[in-house]
Amino acid sequence: MKRRTVVQTSLAAGLVAGMVALNLSEDDPPSLSKDAPWRPTNWPFPRDAWPQGRAWRRGTLEVYLRPKLGFCGNCETGVTTDEEVDRVTDVDLLDQRFAPVKEGLAVRIGALSGRARLYRYELANGTTRHVEGIAVSQKCDLVIAVIAGNLVDESERTSAYRHLESSTVQDWISQALGGR
Amino acid sequence: MTRQSLLIVGLLVAAFPSFAQQQKVGAPPEASNMRLVGWTDLQARSAYQPTIHRQGDRWIAYVGHHGGTDDIAEPVNPMTGKPEPNGTSIVDVTDPANPKYLRHLPGQPGKYEAGGAQMVRICDGSALPKGDRAAVYMLRTFGGEAHEIWNVANPAEPVLVIRIGGLKDTHKSWWECDTGIAFLVGGAPDWRTKRMTQIYDLSDPKNPVKIRDFGLVGQEPGATGTVPTDLHGPISTGPQGNRVYFGYGTNKGGMLQIVDREKLLKGPKEPTPANLAAPEVARLVMTPWTGAHTTFPMPKMPVAEFARDKDGAERDIVMIVNESILNECAEARQMVWFADLSIEKAPMMVSNWTVPEASGNFCQRGGRFGAHSSNESMDPVYYKKMAFIAFFNAGVRALDIRNPFQPKEVGYFIPAITEKTDKRCVKVDGQDRCKTAIQTNNVETDARGYIYIVDRANTGMHILELGGEARTVAGLK
Numbered sequence: 001m002k003r004r005t006v007v008q009t010s011l012a013a014g015l016v017a018g019m020v021a022l023n024l025s026e027d028d029p030p031s032l033s034k035d036a037p038w039r040p041t042n043w044p045f046p047r048d049a050w051p052q053g054r055a056w057r058r059g060t061l062e063v064y065l066r067p068k069l070g071f072c073g074n075c076e077t078g079v080t081t082d083e084e085v086d087r088v089t090d091v092d093l094l095d096q097r098f099a100p101v102k103e104g105l106a107v108r109i110g111a112l113s114g115r116a117r118l119y120r121y122e123l124a125n126g127t128t129r130h131v132e133g134i135a136v137s138q139k140c141d142l143v144i145a146v147i148a149g150n151l152v153d154e155s156e157r158t159s160a161y162r163h164l165e166s167s168t169v170q171d172w173i174s175q176a177l178g179g180r
Numbered sequence: 181m182t183r184q185s186l187l188i189v190g191l192l193v194a195a196f197p198s199f200a201q202q203q204k205v206g207a208p209p210e211a212s213n214m215r216l217v218g219w220t221d222l223q224a225r226s227a228y229q230p231t232i233h234r235q236g237d238r239w240i241a242y243v244g245h246h247g248g249t250d251d252i253a254e255p256v257n258p259m260t261g262k263p264e265p266n267g268t269s270i271v272d273v274t275d276p277a278n279p280k281y282l283r284h285l286p287g288q289p290g291k292y293e294a295g296g297a298q299m300v301r302i303c304d305g306s307a308l309p310k311g312d313r314a315a316v317y318m319l320r321t322f323g324g325e326a327h328e329i330w331n332v333a334n335p336a337e338p339v340l341v342i343r344i345g346g347l348k349d350t351h352k353s354w355w356e357c358d359t360g361i362a363f364l365v366g367g368a369p370d371w372r373t374k375r376m377t378q379i380y381d382l383s384d385p386k387n388p389v390k391i392r393d394f395g396l397v398g399q400e401p402g403a404t405g406t407v408p409t410d411l412h413g414p415i416s417t418g419p420q421g422n423r424v425y426f427g428y429g430t431n432k433g434g435m436l437q438i439v440d441r442e443k444l445l446k447g448p449k450e451p452t453p454a455n456l457a458a459p460e461v462a463r464l465v466m467t468p469w470t471g472a473h474t475t476f477p478m479p480k481m482p483v484a485e486f487a488r489d490k491d492g493a494e495r496d497i498v499m500i501v502n503e504s505i506l507n508e509c510a511e512a513r514q515m516v517w518f519a520d521l522s523i524e525k526a527p528m529m530v531s532n533w534t535v536p537e538a539s540g541n542f543c544q545r546g547g548r549f550g551a552h553s554s555n556e557s558m559d560p561v562y563y564k565k566m567a568f569i570a571f572f573n574a575g576v577r578a579l580d581i582r583n584p585f586q587p588k589e590v591g592y593f594i595p596a597i598t599e600k601t602d603k604r605c606v607k608v609d610g611q612d613r614c615k616t617a618i619q620t621n622n623v624e625t626d627a628r629g630y631i632y633i634v635d636r637a638n639t640g641m642h643i644l645e646l647g648g649e650a651r652t653v654a655g656l657k
């Protein structure tokens with residue numbers, strides 16, 4: 001086997017292994033975000049119990065963010081279980097039949113800590129996609145983020161987290177929480 | 181006061197309405213057609229649910245408490261001289277003008293919602309089918325982790341009977357004293373919601389028998405997708421009425437679920453979507469801006485306005501009370517709603533009522549403003565005639581509900597604050613801005629007609645009676 005073939009085979013195997021590890025499907029959109037700037041977009045969801053949040057897009061990556069004041073199930077411990085992420089997440093704005101892909105993990109966004117979980121959801125055309133639901137808290141107040149896009153690509157996820165930790169977004173979160 | 185001073189005060193009041201409305205220690209209560217009879221400080225513990233029970237010739241108030249505060253996690257019990265985590269206050273109110281504090285029964289250590297023993301219900305052993313006839317049983321939550329039953333036949337010396345533990349976020353349960361069936365609110369470990377219902381046969385309190393778990397489809401173990409709103413609490417009409425009214429949501433995503441009690445108790449018990457859906461008769465989905473904290477049934481209510489109508493002269497009404505949870509009006513208004521369930525498959529909201537905010541500049545007074553709960557006593561003295569609504573910094577409000585299509589306020593009482601009243605803060609530019617205001621949290625009545633209100637901000641329990649027009653509405657002399 002030629003060296004180039006070996007390298008290509010290894011890369012392909014690595015990619016497949018990564019997708020299997022994340023339990024992701026090939027329906028996730030390709031990464032087109034590498035050098036694109038984050039652009040604010042209109043909040044695309046209908047009015048519900050909570051005030052509208054902020055939305056951004058970068059290539060095919062989308063981030064939705066809003067506070068849910070007073071909604072934390074345990075004001076002392078914050079969000080520590082997957083059930084709590086399921087309960088409070090905004091992933092249902094994309095599809096009410098969302099299903100978890102795997103167990104969640106503890107996360108931190110700026111000074112706020114909580115938990116995130118990967119879900120699978122379905123578009124109107126029947127295509128399945130992946131989305132990460134994030135819930136972090138300050139006492140009884142939650143900040144909910146949703147990252148939708150090509151989550152096969154870890155750099156995309158990292159990019160979304162960096163955006164959530166940017167001063168622009170952190171300032172907005174701070175304001176939404178009364179200046180913390 | 182000089183003319184110049186008067187002018188300055190006038191300008192201040194005009195410029196800062198809250199200046200005029202801020203409560204001050206030592207100022208008198210604000211009241212209309214309601215009068216203070218007695219008061220007890222409840223050891224300056226944050227109070228949640230009062231239940232008043234007649235025990236022989238005595239009247240005893242059992243008051244549930246939230247956990248402690250950041251400032252005082254475990255207040256000192258003056259009777260023992262020791263700090264104790266908030267639990268249950270037991271007060272002899274036989275003479276309402278001179279309430280006697282009998283006992284503080286500690287609850288789960290923890291602050292605010294994370295500790296205490298918020299809920300309390302009482303059943304006589306003589307009423308329960310298999311109870312000890314000499315016993316009086318108190319069902320209470322133990323923080324968020326358990327339900328407990330105590331024998332309070334001697335209210336000053338409660339004796340623990342049983343504990344049902346391993347739960348999360350236990351809250352406002354309902355106990356049918358004539359059957360022993362209890363609808364216990366909390367979270368089973370494997371369910372996807374903080375609060376659902378565990379139904380028990382507590383006819384013999386020493387030997388609880390689990391009947392089934394119950395909740396909304398989507399809350400059960402293994403479900404996926406949107407998790408329906410948490411339960412707040414149910415109220416059952418017992419075997420005669422054969423309905424249980426479940427209120428979901430506190431300040432958001434409110435929903436009234438009407439359930440066939442017999443199907444609920446006797447139907448298949450596995451928490452499958454089909455089995456959970458089977459006993460539901462109908463549901464009334466409210467605006468997502470409001471919750472359904474209390475769902476108080478008033479079946480077959482005669483409405484004078486409809487007396488000459490050939491149909492619909494009696495209505496099946498459920499009063500739904502939302503809970504305000506954010507300080508200084510940082511949410512949609514939570515209030516009182518009246519639903520007509522006469523045609524169960526098509527329940528309809530027919531009226532609502534709120535305290536006019538401008539009547540006291542309540543959004544600026546500090547703490548929560550909005551409804552929380554109503555009295556739940558069905559004693560004839562007020563049932564289907566008057567309702568009492570706890571409205572946080574607007575105190576308690578007395579409503580004439582004889583025409584539930586047009587509820588009308590006939591009285592109110594906003595207690596004075598004390599040195600012990602706890603502050604309530606909001607963040608402004610990153611800093612806490614705190615105000616002190618009464619936070620009337622819950623209300624209950626007794627068969628004599630006294631009204632008991634308790635304060636979330638540690639101001640104790642006020643015992644009230646009606647006067648003027650309100651007394652006439654209730655038919656009291």
